[in-house]
Amino acid sequence: MITLLTTWTFGVTLGFVALGVFVSYRLFAFPDITTDGSFTLGAVVTTVLLVAGHHPLPATLAGAAAGAMAGSCTGMLHALLGIEPLLAGILMTTALASVNLVILGRSNVPLSGVPTVLDRAEAVILPLTQALGFTDSATEAARLLAVLAAAMLAVLILYLFFRTSLGTAMRAGGDTPTMARALGRNTSLLTVAGLAIANALVALSGALVAQVQGFADVQMGIGMVVWGMASVYLGAALVGPVRLGGALLATVAGSITFRLLVAAALRAGLDPDWLKLATAVVVLAALVAPRFLSHRPQASAAR
């Protein structure tokens, strides 16, 4: 039971990465490699602040803010200097590898004995989970509820934001830049803002993961963009074609499902060394499958 709850907690926490990738990749069609670097960035910034004795909530939000800055740098590399999305992300994530190491001071810092945002939330929610009948696993259940509530809040905020005039303009700019420019929107600025939001979510995830697992590691972000994509695809496959709100919820559900699948595979005897390869294969399958599954030509239906 405890293992299952912990798996869920990880899945939900990584759901923020999936939400970030949803914003960058789905809304802006921007395959943003920065994700790998900003995930670690969020973790190291928050960890350093926690170890220095800061309150966990502002420390966590500072991690997210650092991610927003990294994302807007990538956005500016692309929008202002005209660098290809993939290359802009690679440059940024390479630079971040140094930045992260400098911030953290060494490659791995534990959070033992430091109160985390999850400890704070747990203290509030524990009576509730105990009342709900969780006994041995009341702590884990409380932590899961806390991250779940945070994820739902993020989904709600994202949904509301992307239905505002500004958010709708951002979606239009990501979908069809020619249209957005013809209607007066500065698509460069919108891209920068979109990547800032995306990487804030990714870094928030890193900040939370560090606090869930109890340490930050400079390697922890490797493969996160692919994890995010896998979750986005899996979520889309779970619910089919839906509107914005459904797609956001499905993305979090995709992350949880993917984490559960990974846990099941590990339990069935998959060597953890193969995990990243398996993740990459899932994304590859998701990219290639539509070409073999759809017999109806979608493009000509637009006529």
Place this chain on the structure above:
Amino acid sequence: MLEVSAATVAFTAPGGPIVRAVDGVSFTVPAGAFVVVIGTNGSGKSTLLGSIAGTVRLDSGTIRVAGQDITRWRENQRARYVGRVFQDPRAGTAASLTVLENIAVAAARGRHAGLGWATRRTLRAEASSRLAAIAPGLEMRLDQPIGSLSGGQRQIVSLVMATWHRPDVLLLDEHTAALDPAAADRVVQATARLVRDQKLTALMVTHSLKQAAGLGDRLLLVHRGRIALDIDGAAKRRLSADALAGRFDRLRRADQLDDAAARTLRDNYI
């Protein structure tokens, strides 16, 4: 009112000479005039339109709209004055957004996009009545992704979007070229009606002789980056396909149009 004066756009062909796609073109479109622009592929008419839209930078010359010099303005800044409908419906509308959301982006043209709800009830009512007036039935599809509409329907929504706030100049870049004839007819009718009702100043590039002869109150033929023909007033109203062919021939005889171009023009338009 649109004033183009001495507009020049030059490209350097790879390893070759400098080509003037637009070569010192000047013309004025008074407020409320509907100008049809024709020309062969590579004649410079698209570059000319792009230089007004802001997608192409002028090397020299100026462009003024409503008295404002917009020559150095970026594409998105020009949206304050200029409304556009693209040739490809997929370029002018965002497929994954609903019809109403697309219209919401258009309703914010030239304004600050803030944190207010994009698809307010008043906007929905207004969109519904405007669509019903121009293409009955479309108002029932406000909440569907615009990508699920046909190309013709998307172009009509594009027209409604470009004219949501009356633009000082409406640019139509072969906006029926990607459609089947029946859909093209419907879009042309919608265009004529919007231009008439809103008394729009419009510039329409077309490859259709029918449209060139039957629409607008002035016709410009662009050839080799220059305006080779400028017909307006009563002459434009009387203009028939045959008469246009005759004008092509006269131009050819006057050596202003080479044989190949004259032939292409006839093939394209007649």
